[in-house]
Structure formats: structure tokens, C-alpha cells
Amino acid sequence: MEATNLAVFWASVIAASILIYVILDGFDLGVGILFGFARDETNRLQILNTIAPFWDGNETWLVIVGASLFAAFPVVYTVFLGAFYIPVLLMLFGLIFRGIAFEFRQRTEHMRWLWNWGFFIGSTVAAFVQGAAIGAMMRGIPVTNGHFAGHTFDWVRPFPILTGVGLVLGYALLGAGWIVYKSEGALRDWAYARIPWLVAGVFVVVGLAFTAAVTLDAGAVAQSNLQARGWGLAFPTMGVVALIGVIVGTRARRDAVPFYLTTVFFVASYLTLGVMFWPYIVPYSVTVANAASPDASLGFFFVGGIIVLPMILIYTMGVYRVFRGKRHRGYS
Amino acid sequence: MELDPVFLSRLQFAFVISFHIIFPAFTIGLGAWLATIEGARLVTGNPVYRRVFDFWLRIFALSFGMGVVTGVVMAFQFGTNWGVLAEKTGSIQGPLLGYESFTAFMLEASFFGVMLLGRNRVSPGFYFFACCMVSLGTMFSSFWILANNSWMQVPVGHTIVDGKIIPSDWWAIVTGPVMMVRWPHMLLAAFLTTGMCVASTGAWYVLRNVHRAEASVMLHWGLAFVAVVIPVQLFFGHLTGLYVLKQQPAKFAAIEARWKNEQPASETLIGIPDSKAEKNLYAISIPKLGSMIASGNWTAPEVGLESFPREDRPPVVIPFFGFRVMVGMGLLMLGISWLGNLLRFRGRLETTRWFLWGTFLAFPSGFIAILSGWYTAEVGRQPWVVYGILRTKDAVTPSLVAGDVLFSLTGYVLVYAVFVAFGTYYIYKLLREGPTGAATAIPNATPNRPMAFADDAASATGSGRR
Numbered sequence: 001m002e003a004t005n006l007a008v009f010w011a012s013v014i015a016a017s018i019l020i021y022v023i024l025d026g027f028d029l030g031v032g033i034l035f036g037f038a039r040d041e042t043n044r045l046q047i048l049n050t051i052a053p054f055w056d057g058n059e060t061w062l063v064i065v066g067a068s069l070f071a072a073f074p075v076v077y078t079v080f081l082g083a084f085y086i087p088v089l090l091m092l093f094g095l096i097f098r099g100i101a102f103e104f105r106q107r108t109e110h111m112r113w114l115w116n117w118g119f120f121i122g123s124t125v126a127a128f129v130q131g132a133a134i135g136a137m138m139r140g141i142p143v144t145n146g147h148f149a150g151h152t153f154d155w156v157r158p159f160p161i162l163t164g165v166g167l168v169l170g171y172a173l174l175g176a177g178w179i180v181y182k183s184e185g186a187l188r189d190w191a192y193a194r195i196p197w198l199v200a201g202v203f204v205v206v207g208l209a210f211t212a213a214v215t216l217d218a219g220a221v222a223q224s225n226l227q228a229r230g231w232g233l234a235f236p237t238m239g240v241v242a243l244i245g246v247i248v249g250t251r252a253r254r255d256a257v258p259f260y261l262t263t264v265f266f267v268a269s270y271l272t273l274g275v276m277f278w279p280y281i282v283p284y285s286v287t288v289a290n291a292a293s294p295d296a297s298l299g300f301f302f303v304g305g306i307i308v309l310p311m312i313l314i315y316t317m318g319v320y321r322v323f324r325g326k327r328h329r330g331y332s
Numbered sequence: 333m334e335l336d337p338v339f340l341s342r343l344q345f346a347f348v349i350s351f352h353i354i355f356p357a358f359t360i361g362l363g364a365w366l367a368t369i370e371g372a373r374l375v376t377g378n379p380v381y382r383r384v385f386d387f388w389l390r391i392f393a394l395s396f397g398m399g400v401v402t403g404v405v406m407a408f409q410f411g412t413n414w415g416v417l418a419e420k421t422g423s424i425q426g427p428l429l430g431y432e433s434f435t436a437f438m439l440e441a442s443f444f445g446v447m448l449l450g451r452n453r454v455s456p457g458f459y460f461f462a463c464c465m466v467s468l469g470t471m472f473s474s475f476w477i478l479a480n481n482s483w484m485q486v487p488v489g490h491t492i493v494d495g496k497i498i499p500s501d502w503w504a505i506v507t508g509p510v511m512m513v514r515w516p517h518m519l520l521a522a523f524l525t526t527g528m529c530v531a532s533t534g535a536w537y538v539l540r541n542v543h544r545a546e547a548s549v550m551l552h553w554g555l556a557f558v559a560v561v562i563p564v565q566l567f568f569g570h571l572t573g574l575y576v577l578k579q580q581p582a583k584f585a586a587i588e589a590r591w592k593n594e595q596p597a598s599e600t601l602i603g604i605p606d607s608k609a610e611k612n613l614y615a616i617s618i619p620k621l622g623s624m625i626a627s628g629n630w631t632a633p634e635v636g637l638e639s640f641p642r643e644d645r646p647p648v649v650i651p652f653f654g655f656r657v658m659v660g661m662g663l664l665m666l667g668i669s670w671l672g673n674l675l676r677f678r679g680r681l682e683t684t685r686w687f688l689w690g691t692f693l694a695f696p697s698g699f700i701a702i703l704s705g706w707y708t709a710e711v712g713r714q715p716w717v718v719y720g721i722l723r724t725k726d727a728v729t730p731s732l733v734a735g736d737v738l739f740s741l742t743g744y745v746l747v748y749a750v751f752v753a754f755g756t757y758y759i760y761k762l763l764r765e766g767p768t769g770a771a772t773a774i775p776n777a778t779p780n781r782p783m784a785f786a787d788d789a790a791s792a793t794g795s796g797r798r
Contacts, residue, residue, distance in 0.1 A: 071430035074422020081411030
């Protein structure tokens with residue numbers, strides 16, 4: 001069965017939205033993870049200010065992914081949310097706490113410790129379960145009759161836990177790059193000092209996961225299309241090169257380099273997963289073609305998509321433009 | 333009742349949606365109220381209106397933010413707990429709910445920003461226009477939710493091919509006759525809810541003798557608005573009842589707690605439905621009135637629950653009481669608003685303290701009416717999730733076990749207890765302080781972060797704190 005044009009359109013929109021989400025919310029979740037290691041209140045405030053105008057809008061893309069999946073690929077929506085019932089729950093709690101901690105911590109002096117922990121733990125948990133979900137997907141998700149056919153805790157395995165830790169480190173690296181990009185002085189030095197360690201951590205954990213996927217855990221790479229698509233190995237290579245670039249940029253103290261090259265690393269990792277999974281939308285059981293809603297639904301939703309998505313994109317870029325540079329309003 | 337995934341999932345959905353609905357309902361009403369008061373300011377130039385506007389704008393922002401956060405949870409509920417529903421009806425519900433998200437984002441990305449940040453950057457006329465667009469946007473957002481729910485109540489505009497539901501007529505789906513009754517009913521409910529809150533806030537200030545100029549505006553406008561709108565709402569409520577009678581007779585019988593077929597039918601005003609014995613205890617009934625209410629004459633036969641197979645009957649207790657609480661709140665609003673206007677014409681509104689106390693204490697009447705009305709509609713639709721097409725017990729995600737849902741439900745209760753308690757506390761604090769000073773846009777704020785607007789510039793991000 002071939003996917004219709006509308007199905008391919010929505011699959012592309014969703015794929016792009018996931019990538020945008022991972023990078024945008026990735027850096028502010030990463031900042032939230034690093035926030036847990038901040039020294040004092042001044043330090044914490046400066047860290048928060050680097051993401052203050054952005055974080056909530058970044059979360060928008062997650063809802064776009066959820067809404068578009070439900071509209072265009074209801075089977076995928078149900079399989080994923082069924083398979084990742086607990087991770088999704090933990091992610092929502094993490095995101096709620098992250099969000100309210102951000103808005104509420106300034107309104108109370110003696111409860112601030114609670115919101116500080118809420119911000120750090122919320123960010124870390126959200127990052128971890130997203131990574132674990134990727135790991136579980138690489139192992140494959142069993143589906144019968146359009147529904148998840150496994151168990152609630154299938155994602156609690158060494159491999160998904162490894163990828164979960166990997167994403168926490170990856171987001172932290174992205175966050176450190178963002179702080180460097182958006183700050184000066186002591187805070188920037190503080191973030192710079194963390195980058196080499198995070199790069200090493202990402203390299204070891206993601207490398208270990210990749211090796212495990214190839215050798216130990218037959219479920220992951222053996223089933224995927226990476227072996228058949230040798231050209232796809234260009235992407236992991238690109239990822240390694242980007243990580244080396246992050247180190248080089250850090251040594252040279254080029255403020256924009258760590259963030260942008262970590263972004264390149266994320267894009268490369270994402271494309272690697274894409275090569276492994278395509279044409280499956282639920283690895284390795286449901287394809288784009290057989291998950292798609294009827295064209296009558298995709299077409300109806302298309303009208304909204306081509307109006308709203310560019311608007312949100314332009315708006316997002318507008319916000320980043322208004323608050324560009326290191327000393328955006330309110331930062332001190 | 334045993335703890336199975338279906339029951340727990342229903343409980344969880346009821347819990348998260350009950351906490352969600354109060355914020356958007358309040359926001360829809362506030363959007364319209366802000367547009368109105370800004371329009372009045374534009375015409376009269378009265379600075380009191382400006383202060384009233386700035387005050388309610390902060391509450392609007394906070395409430396909008398709470399609605400967004402609780403709404404994100406809703407975006408995942410269908411998939412996590414109602415997998416079969418989502419998979420079977422996703423072709424229709426998916427696009428409708430997707431459009432709702434899109435509408436909300438479009439709003440955030442456009443006029444909402446102007447409203448929160450643009451007071452000094454755009455002309456007064458355009459600012460007013462932005463307020464109107466935000467108000468329209470919130471209403472439009474509810475349009476999709478009601479279109480979706482109306483389709484679940486009375487499915488139209490689809491065909492079933494090989495067991496798959498395929499939309500065949502979107503126009504029928506979004507503008508079905510049921511939708512055209514229920515959407516106005518919901519909108520008016522939101523307006524009335526906010527109207528009562530505005531009036532009650534005004535009454536509170538008058539009682540405490542603070543912010544008298546602003547309090548007068550809130551009290552007078554709120555009561556006048558409710559007085560005019562409540563009869564219209566009762567009329568739409570009546571129309572809603574007619575569709576239920578015609579399309580969902582079992583729900584109608586449950587609301588009336590009518591167990592047996594009757595001719596002429598009596599009307600049970602109040603009583604305790606006993607589902608086991610299939611009769612009402614301590615009932616106060618009026619003979620023949622039931623026929624009059626349902627069919628418009630004193631002799632018509634009305635169907636009772638006995639006409640439906642046991643497996644097709646909805647529960648009775650919740651629809652019966654839910655409906656009566658809703659109507660009771662409506663009558664309360666009618667009484668307060670009409671009496672208030674009577675006092676107003678006699679010039680005694682702001683000196684009649686017992687009435688001000690009554691108005692103040694009636695602030696949750698709209699919220700109670702909305703929740704009990706929704707409980708009536710949703711529980712009355714049981715045992716179906718999509719009426720006549722899919723039963724609730726067959727709609728739950730097959731891989732779920734009771735322990736999962738018990739865990740998630742407990743989690744939601746704990747997290748919401750903290751989150752909603754703090755959010756409501758901040759709204760309460762703002763209301764208690766009242767309209768002091770102008771709302772200032774804080775540094776780092778964007779329309780994506782509406783909750784940041786609720787506080788003053790110095791404390792929202794801590795930018796002013798050294």
C-alpha cells in the first residue's frame with residue numbers, strides 16, 4: 001500500500017515538528033537540568049533568564065505533534081500513548097512542574113526551594129522518559145489490531161534506560177551551549193566548563209547504546225533498515241564530527257559554536273533514526289500508509305495546517321528575533 | 333463498583349476535564365467582558381473603565397495560562413486511556429480537536445500578544461480590535477470542542493466502511509442541529525459564569541468599601557448582563573432538552589428519573605432515585621407536569637427507562653441531580669440578577685448589604701452550573717461514548733491494567749492539588765487586592781507565557797530582584 005500525498009505531507013509535518021520540538025524544548029529542558037547544579041540565587045536567576053521568553057512557546061510544538069498525530073495517524077497516536085502510558089504521564093508531570101516552577105518560584109521566598117527542585121526534577125524526568133521512549137522504539141513496539149500489544153513496563157529495560165540517560169546528557173549539552181550563547185562573564189564560563197564533560201558523557205552513552213544496539217540487543221538495529229541503507233551511516237558520522245566541533249569551538253571560546261553544532265548532532269541523530277525506521281511510523285509494525293486517516297480527514301485538516309503552521313513558525317522566529325543577542329530586555 | 337481500567341479511566345477523565353473546563357469557560361467569558369469594557373472606554377474615555385480592564389486582564393492571563401497547562405494534559409488523554417475510541421473515531425475527532433489546538437495557538441501567536449503587550453504600541457482602535465479578535469478566538473476554540481462533543485452525542489455526517497468510521501460530510505459534522513443548540517448553550521454559560529464572577533467581585537469591594545468606582549462598574553454591569561442573558565440561556569437550555577428527548581430518550585428518562593412508561597407523565601421535582609428498586613424515594617411529584625414539559629400537552633405518553641434494555645440504560649442518579657443542580661443555579665442567577673436590578677432602579681443596590689453578601693457568595697454559581705450540566709450530558713450519554721456507535725466499556729486502551737490507571741489517577745490528583753491550589757490562590761490574591769495600578773508588561777514576557785502577566789514587573793521573572 002502506497003502512502004497518499006496527504007499522508008506523506010502530514011508525516012513530514014509531524015516529523016519536522018518533532019525535530020523542532022526536540023531542539024527547542026531540548027535546550028530549555030537542558031537548561032533546567034543544569035539549573036540543578038547552579039551555585040546560588042544570582043546564578044539561578046541568570047540561568048532562568050536565558051530561557052524566560054522562549055520555554056513556553058517551545059512546548060507548543062509538543063502539542064502540535066500530539067494534535068497532528070491524533071488527526072492524521074490516530075493508530076500511531078493510540079499505540080504510542082498506550083505503549084508509553086507511564087512515560088507520557090511522567091513527562092506531563094515533569095512539564096507541568098517545570099512550567100509552574102518557572103512562574104511561581106519568584107512569588108515566594110520560603111517555598112522557593114520547592115520550585116527550584118520542581119524545575120530541575122521536572123526537566124530531568126521529561127528528558128529521561130523521552131529518551132527512554134526512543135530506546136523502546138528502537139527495540140520495536142508490538143502491535144496487534146492497531147493497538148499496543150505489550151506491557152506497561154516494557155520500556156523499563158537496560159537499553160531504553162541507557163538512551164534515557166543519553167538524552168538527559170544530550171539535552172544538558174544543548175542547554176550548556178544555549179547558556180554560553182546567551183550569557184556573558186561568570187555564567188558563560190560556568191557553562192563552558194561543563195561542555196567537555198557533557199560531550200564525553202554523550203559520546204560514551206550514545207556510543208554504548210549504538211554498540212549495544214548492533215551487537216547485544218538484536219531487537220534494535222538488526223530489524224531496522226540501517227544495514228540495508230549503507231549511505232545512512234553518513235548521519236552517525238556527521239554526529240561524531242559535530243561533537244568534535246563542539247569541543248573545538250569550546251576551546252576557541254566561540255560562543256555560538258557549541259549550541260549550533262550540538263543542534264547539528266541532534267539533527268544527525270534524528271536522521272539516523274529516520275533511516276532506521278522509514279517507512280515504519282511505529283517501528284517495526286505500522287507503516288505511514290496503513291496508519292493514515294482517510295483522505296477525507298487529512299484533507300480537511302490540511303486546510304488548517306497550511307494556514308496555522310506557517311503562522312506559528314513565523315511567530316516563533318519573531319520571538320527569537322525580538323529576544324536575540326545576549327542582553328535581551330530584563331536580563332542583567 | 334470494582335476498580336477496573338474502564339471505571340478508573342472514566343474517573344480520571346472526569347477529574348482532569350473538570351479541572352480543565354473551569355479555566356477556558358472563565359476565559360471565554362472574560363475575553364468578551366474585556367472587549368466590552370475596552371469598547372466602553374474607547375467610546376466614553378472614562379479612566380475607571382481602563383482600571384477595570386487592566387485588573388481583569390491579569391486575571392484573564394493567569395486563567396488562560398492555567399487553561400493551557402491543563403489543556404496539554406487533555407491532548408493526551410484520548411490516546412493514553414481511550415485508545416479504541418481514538419483509533420476508531422480519530423478520523424473525525426482528531427481533526428476537530430486538532431483544529432481546536434490550532435485555533436488556540438493562532439490566538440496566542442497573534443492578537444493575544446497585542447492584547448497583553450501592545451497597549452502602547454498600537455492605536456486605541458486597533459487595540460480594541462485585538463480584544464475583539466481574542467474574544468472571538470476563545471469562542472471559536474470552544475466551537476471545535478462542542479462540535480466534537482456534539483458528534484459524540486449525536487453522530488452525523490459519517491459512513492462506516494469495513495468497521496472504520498469515515499467522515500463523509502464535514503459541514504454536517506460541524507454544523508449539525510445539535511451542535512447549533514449546544515454551542516450557544518455553552519457560550520452563554522461561560523458568559524454568565526464570568527458575569528456572576530464580575531458582579532460578585534464588585535459586591536465584595538462594596539462590602540469592604542474599597543475601589544468603589546471600579547466596584548460599581550463591575551456590580552452594575554455584571555448584574556445587568558446576567559439579568560438580560562439568563563432568560564436567553566434558559567431558552568437554549570430548553571432547546572437542548574428537546575434534542576435530548578428526540579435523539580437520546582434514555583438520557584431524558586434518566587434526567588427525569590422516570591422508571592416506568594407513563595401517560596400522562598408526572599414530573600419528579602426532587603427525590604432520591606433508587607436504581608435497584610427502580611423507583612424514587614421521598615419523591616415530590618406533580619401529576620401531568622412531566623407530559624407538559626416534554627411534549628407540551630397534559631396527556632402525552634412519555635417513555636420510562638423500562639422501555640430500554642438494561643444494557644442500554646444510563647445511570648440515573650448523576651443525570652437526575654446534575655440537571656437539578658444546573659437548573660437550580662440558573663434560577664439562582666435569575667433571582668439575584670433581577671432582584672439586583674430592581675434594587676438598582678430604586679438606588680439601593682450598593683447599600684443593601686444582605687443582597688451584596690448574597691451576590692458575593694454566588695460567585696461559583698456559574699462554575700457549578702457548567703460542571704453539573706456537563707455531568708448530566710456526559711453521564712446521561714452512557715453506556716455509549718459515541719452514542720449508538722461505540723460503548724464506553726469497549727473504548728478503553730486494551731493494554732491498560734487497573735494498576736496503571738490507579739497510579740496515573742493518583743498522580744493527577746496529587747499534581748493538580750498542588751498546581752490548581754497555587755493557581756487558584758494567586759487568582760484569589762489578585763482579586764482580593766483589586767484594581768490597584770496599571771497592568772505592566774513584564775520583561776521577558778511573551779504571549780506564550782500568560783501566567784507571567786499576572787504579577788507586577790519586579791517579581792514575575794525576578795528580573796527586578798537583585
